Amino acid sequence: MPSPAVKPPRPAPKTDRTLSFVDAVREAAELEMARDPNVIVFGLDVDDPKAIQGTTRGLPERFGPERCFGTPLSEDAMTGAAIGMALAGLRPVHVHIRMDFLLLAMNQLLNVAAKSRYMYGGRVNVPLVVRAMIGKSWGQGAQHSQGLHGMFMHVPGIKVVAPATPYDAKGCLAAAVRDDNPVLYVEHRLLHFTKGPVPEAAYTVEPGKARVTRRGADVTLVGISSMQVECLRAAAYLADVGIEAEVIDPIWLSPLDMDTICESVERTGRLIVVDTAWTNCGAAAEITAQVAERLQGIRDLRLKRMGFAPTTCPTAPNLEDLFYPNARTVAAAARDLVEDVKTGWLPAERADLKSIEFKGPF
Amino acid sequence: MLARLYRSLYRIRRVEEEVARAYPTDKIKSPVHLSIGQEAVSVGVCAALRPTDVVFGTYRGHALYLAKGGDLNAMVAELYGKATGCARGKGGSMHLVDTAAGVMGTSAVVGTTIANAAGYAYALKTRRSDAVVVSFFGDGASEEGVFAETLNFASLKSLPVLFVCENNGYAIHTSQAKRQGRPDIAARAEAYGIPAERLDGNDVVGLLERTRTVLSGMRALGGPHFFEVKTYRLREHVGPGRDFALGYRAEAEAEPWVTNDPVQKLAARLPAGERVAIEQEVEAEVAAAFAFAEASPFPAAGELMTDIYQEAGDALACR
Numbered sequence: 001m002p003s004p005a006v007k008p009p010r011p012a013p014k015t016d017r018t019l020s021f022v023d024a025v026r027e028a029a030e031l032e033m034a035r036d037p038n039v040i041v042f043g044l045d046v047d048d049p050k051a052i053q054g055t056t057r058g059l060p061e062r063f064g065p066e067r068c069f070g071t072p073l074s075e076d077a078m079t080g081a082a083i084g085m086a087l088a089g090l091r092p093v094h095v096h097i098r099m100d101f102l103l104l105a106m107n108q109l110l111n112v113a114a115k116s117r118y119m120y121g122g123r124v125n126v127p128l129v130v131r132a133m134i135g136k137s138w139g140q141g142a143q144h145s146q147g148l149h150g151m152f153m154h155v156p157g158i159k160v161v162a163p164a165t166p167y168d169a170k171g172c173l174a175a176a177v178r179d180d181n182p183v184l185y186v187e188h189r190l191l192h193f194t195k196g197p198v199p200e201a202a203y204t205v206e207p208g209k210a211r212v213t214r215r216g217a218d219v220t221l222v223g224i225s226s227m228q229v230e231c232l233r234a235a236a237y238l239a240d241v242g243i244e245a246e247v248i249d250p251i252w253l254s255p256l257d258m259d260t261i262c263e264s265v266e267r268t269g270r271l272i273v274v275d276t277a278w279t280n281c282g283a284a285a286e287i288t289a290q291v292a293e294r295l296q297g298i299r300d301l302r303l304k305r306m307g308f309a310p311t312t313c314p315t316a317p318n319l320e321d322l323f324y325p326n327a328r329t330v331a332a333a334a335r336d337l338v339e340d341v342k343t344g345w346l347p348a349e350r351a352d353l354k355s356i357e358f359k360g361p362f
Numbered sequence: 363m364l365a366r367l368y369r370s371l372y373r374i375r376r377v378e379e380e381v382a383r384a385y386p387t388d389k390i391k392s393p394v395h396l397s398i399g400q401e402a403v404s405v406g407v408c409a410a411l412r413p414t415d416v417v418f419g420t421y422r423g424h425a426l427y428l429a430k431g432g433d434l435n436a437m438v439a440e441l442y443g444k445a446t447g448c449a450r451g452k453g454g455s456m457h458l459v460d461t462a463a464g465v466m467g468t469s470a471v472v473g474t475t476i477a478n479a480a481g482y483a484y485a486l487k488t489r490r491s492d493a494v495v496v497s498f499f500g501d502g503a504s505e506e507g508v509f510a511e512t513l514n515f516a517s518l519k520s521l522p523v524l525f526v527c528e529n530n531g532y533a534i535h536t537s538q539a540k541r542q543g544r545p546d547i548a549a550r551a552e553a554y555g556i557p558a559e560r561l562d563g564n565d566v567v568g569l570l571e572r573t574r575t576v577l578s579g580m581r582a583l584g585g586p587h588f589f590e591v592k593t594y595r596l597r598e599h600v601g602p603g604r605d606f607a608l609g610y611r612a613e614a615e616a617e618p619w620v621t622n623d624p625v626q627k628l629a630a631r632l633p634a635g636e637r638v639a640i641e642q643e644v645e646a647e648v649a650a651a652f653a654f655a656e657a658s659p660f661p662a663a664g665e666l667m668t669d670i671y672q673e674a675g676d677a678l679a680c681r
């Protein structure tokens with residue numbers, strides 16, 4: 001339940017300053033490190049020439065190798081060490097170039113980081129941020145493309161955030177660093193390439209508040225991480241056929257702002273949650289279930305979840321296309337929901353609404 | 363023997379050069395981790411193996427797959443994402459497999475297959491088989507917890523597994539010295555009671571002979587063994603190009619490896635006629651494999667949802 005004290009996040013203000021998602025992450029890290037000497041950034045390859053797609057560029061030079069350093073290939077031990085640092089008062093940001101590698105660190109993250117404050121009766125905090133990227137395209141395949149944020153939403157004691165814009169990327173990372181709890185900060189590889197307005201000064205986008213990113217009366221689309229972009233594109237396709245979609249970006253997945261989502265669905269009566277993950281037991285399942293619990297008997301509802309096909313991510317490009325939802329498949333599903341029939345409609349692709357093409361190798 | 367080794371080395375080199383050449387066409391939509399420069403490790407070790415022996419490897423697995431007898435057409439088709447690929451287009455370059463040839467799989471998550479190899483060796487032992495398992499992994503993988511845990515288990519259970527650490531000095535762009543307090547990987551194996559030695563990754567004949575000797579002992583007496591093989595990656599970590607411009611390593615560092623390139627060294631030791639005949643055969647075979655991949659169809663849409671589970675009546679895929 002979001003605290004009523006937390007105000008809805010401001011929309012990205014009008015500013016002439018445009019940054020990429022990558023630079024927004026980098027800037028937030030730099031500002032937080034400058035603000036608080038306890039903030040440190042580390043992880044595999046954060047100090048190498050590619051600097052985690054540029055998100056850690058310049059940090060070792062500015063803050064020195066004690067506050068920004070590459071690690072051995074030891075995710076489990078490095079996560080445990082990060083917890084130890086946090087217990088001692090540092091505010092570590094531990095970076096993983098793929099979310100899949102978090103699976104090596106699950107014991108420390110879920111058995112220790114998420115549990116410590118509670119099982120020690122509130123005597124300790126673990127102010128740890130874990131940055132993890134979801135990969136997509138160019139044959140990332142089975143082990144480099146998973147969206148595992150749902151597993152973390154399942155467990156109390158760790159917060160989860162998945163910003164979709166450069167503005168939120170900056171504000172959420174700052175909020176995560178200042179939070180006294182462990183936070184999983186989810187980045188999508190394709191969002192790294194996007195650009196948007198980002199003010200120069202530091203600011204936070206606080207936990208527990210969603211943002212309505214488009215107003216509409218006919219159907220509510222909740223898009224998580226990169227699927228927020230696809231939902232906004234889907235809304236444009238739907239507008240072409242006279243359907244007005246309301247689009248919501250939950251931003252924070254744990255704590256989750258169900259008030260904003262339910263308020264919208266109570267008006268539209270229709271909800272599609274689109275995740276960049278599998279739907280079973282995931283963020284989409286959770287949001288849909290909470291809407292059903294809250295609005296059953298109050299409002300006639302039509303609900304749908306969309307996400308990865310319930311299979312392992314294939315590498316053949318034609319199969320990969322079928323694996324992911326996209327703006328057109330979301331629009332098609334939304335129209336069927338609104339008209340309550342299988343219309344068979346799939347909008348013709350509009351050049352201005354094409355998804356970003358990612359060219360490898362990574 | 364020299365001719366056989368040369369064919370294998372030259373074939374792997376040429377396949378990967380062709381992968382690099384084809385890459386800019388964007389038809390290979392798969393992250394490729396080339397072994398160019400490191401081929402002799404796989405070739406020397408695998409030349410001492412029997413078809414019934416088994417190998418586990420990594421995403422940098424083209425050389426291992428081919429050296430162990432994996433089907434060439436199926437590998438190239440897999441890189442192209444085609445239905446005729448060794449994983450039917452569903453795994454890509456990082457997940458090569460050819461169970462018929464004893465290639466039990468390659469993983470994109472560093473270190474994972476080290477333990478899988480030990481488990482396979484345990485099963486062989488329970489069956490009183492004299493086959494052995496060879497586990498290939500990089501210097502970076504030796505930093506993962508699974509490395510230490512597996513060495514202990516293999517030592518404890520005296521498992522027939524040969525660990526081959528392909529030490530190319532780097533994990534992506536970070537040198538071993540920046541990652542390891544004591545950069546002596548063989549010594550860590552010894553600490554677990556596993557006989558370990560350091561070998562020259564360019565000496566393909568030496569690798570073959572040493573592996574043969576070690577394996578005959580392992581087949582007779584059981585117990586694990588450890589090779590730390592010093593080698594060098596000449597291309598970028600992932601992708602087709604060279605990467606000296608990134609500045610994390612000096613081009614001069616590569617010079618001795620280029621000078622001692624085992625492909626060239628071995629070529630010089632063969633009679634010209636024999637060498638040319640091998641090269642011509644290999645060129646034809648490689649060209650045919652790329653033509654096969656290009657001509658093959660993409661997987662049918664229904665393949666998206668097959669092989670998630672074994673369904674009643676399904677047979678395992680094999681070539």
Ligand SMILES: Cc1ncc(C[n+]2csc(CCOP(=O)(O)OP(=O)(O)O)c2C)c(N)n1
Pocket residue numbers: 044073075101104422470471472473499500501502503504530532533534599
């Ligand atoms: C568990 C895990 N952590 C990180 C990565 C990212 N990664 C891919 S390859 C690699 C370097 C591995 O180095 P090494 O084991 O020496 O093998 P090499 O690539 O040199 O052959 C890293 C860190 C990964 N794939 N898996």
Ligand SMILES: [Mg+2]
Pocket residue numbers: 500501502528529530531532533534
């Ligand atoms: Mg290496």
